[in-house]
Amino acid sequence: AQSVTQLDSQVPVFEEAPVELRCNYSSSVSVYLFWYVQYPNQGLQLLLKYLSGSTLVKGINGFEAEFNKSQTSFHLRKPSVHISDTAEYFCAVRYYGGSQGNLIFGKGTKLSVKP
Amino acid sequence: DGGITQSPKYLFRKEGQNVTLSCEQNLNHDAMYWYRQDPGQGLRLIYYSQIVNDFQKGDIAEGYSVSREKKESFPLTVTSAQKNPTAFYLCATLPEGNTEAFFGQGTRLTVV
Numbered sequence: 001a002q003s004v005t006q007l008d009s010q011v012p013v014f015e016e017a018p019v020e021l022r023c024n025y026s027s028s029v030s031v032y033l034f035w036y037v038q039y040p041n042q043g044l045q046l047l048l049k050y051l052s053g054s055t056l057v058k059g060i061n062g063f064e065a066e067f068n069k070s071q072t073s074f075h076l077r078k079p080s081v082h083i084s085d086t087a088e089y090f091c092a093v094r095y096y097g098g099s100q101g102n103l104i105f106g107k108g109t110k111l112s113v114k115p
Numbered sequence: 116d117g118g119i120t121q122s123p124k125y126l127f128r129k130e131g132q133n134v135t136l137s138c139e140q141n142l143n144h145d146a147m148y149w150y151r152q153d154p155g156q157g158l159r160l161i162y163y164s165q166i167v168n169d170f171q172k173g174d175i176a177e178g179y180s181v182s183r184e185k186k187e188s189f190p191l192t193v194t195s196a197q198k199n200p201t202a203f204y205l206c207a208t209l210p211e212g213n214t215e216a217f218f219g220q221g222t223r224l225t226v227v
Contacts, residue, residue, distance in 0.1 A: 042220055042221065044205065049215050092216075105158040
């Protein structure tokens with residue numbers, strides 16, 4: 001079965017420090033990749049997506065992610081975090097040609113930015 | 116204002132009662148989804164629908180039911196058969212082209 005693994009359930013970091021949230025997926029077949037952010041008691045908001053082309057994608061709020069096909073990874077990075085980045089982040093994968101139900105989420109990483 | 120409206124935002128019900136969560140969209144998207152979110156579990160798919168009058172079970176459909184009588188609406192009923200219904204429920208839509216899903220603001224259901 002296809003799966004998405006977010007290696008860290010919680011990541012504490014100080015303000016203005018860099019951060020990397022890790023995401024690996026289970027299959028090397030062609031995929032679409034997404035990162036979403038969720039603030040408490042709210043829905044999910046798209047941060048960025050990889051569909052094709054350049055493997056480095058830039059998103060909102062200064063985040064970026066790099067698609068690595070050989071390592072089946074799509075890690076999210078930000079060079080300098082703010083208190084307002086405190087939230088839960090979800091990596092998601094959709095496989096080419098999959099049914100509309102085939103959007104698979106990781107279990108999430110809670111980013112906690114401390115002053 | 117285009118978007119996905121989930122109502123109510125908070126819902127309390129007694130154990131053994133059925134409850135229906137509303138999801139309405141005016142984005143004209145064909146596909147609609149229901150996810151359940153529990154702490155540390157990520158999002159798990161309950162049901163999805165690609166067209167009106169058709170829907171498919173997801174990974175955790177037991178104890179839930181849905182209908183899709185209109186393109187704009189995809190209500191979810193949490194039945195008394197659902198053993199642990201307290202959770203955060205998210206509705207999402209997907210436009211044509213297999214790109215990203217769009218999410219509502221969620222409904223937090225608490226069963227007491």
